[in-house]
Amino acid sequence: MAGLKEIVEVMDDEEKLTYFMARIARSHVKWNINKYHITNMLEGVDAVLKRSFEEKLTDEIVNAYHTLYDVIGNLLDIQKKLVIVKKHF
Numbered sequence: 001m002a003g004l005k006e007i008v009e010v011m012d013d014e015e016k017l018t019y020f021m022a023r024i025a026r027s028h029v030k031w032n033i034n035k036y037h038i039t040n041m042l043e044g045v046d047a048v049l050k051r052s053f054e055e056k057l058t059d060e061i062v063n064a065y066h067t068l069y070d071v072i073g074n075l076l077d078i079q080k081k082l083v084i085v086k087k088h089f
Helices: 002-009 014-029 035-039 042-056 059-088
Strands: none
Touching: 002 014, 014 059, 035 059, 042 059
């Protein structure tokens, strides 16, 4: 979860954001974590958001977190393909 905090902290810096997103994806690939695993976390993420934001939680906030997890999942798939390609060369 420290990686997720880093992403949120650098969201306004595209270069740092790209770096941290790719780093998180690479670190999860070695454990054979797929996008499927990430999207299955959304129910828990929603529960944490409700508890953390309480009445201030909006659909916009929920959608932002869902989008973030979707992007991380997509990056996992991309990193996994890159690892497979590198093993063949």
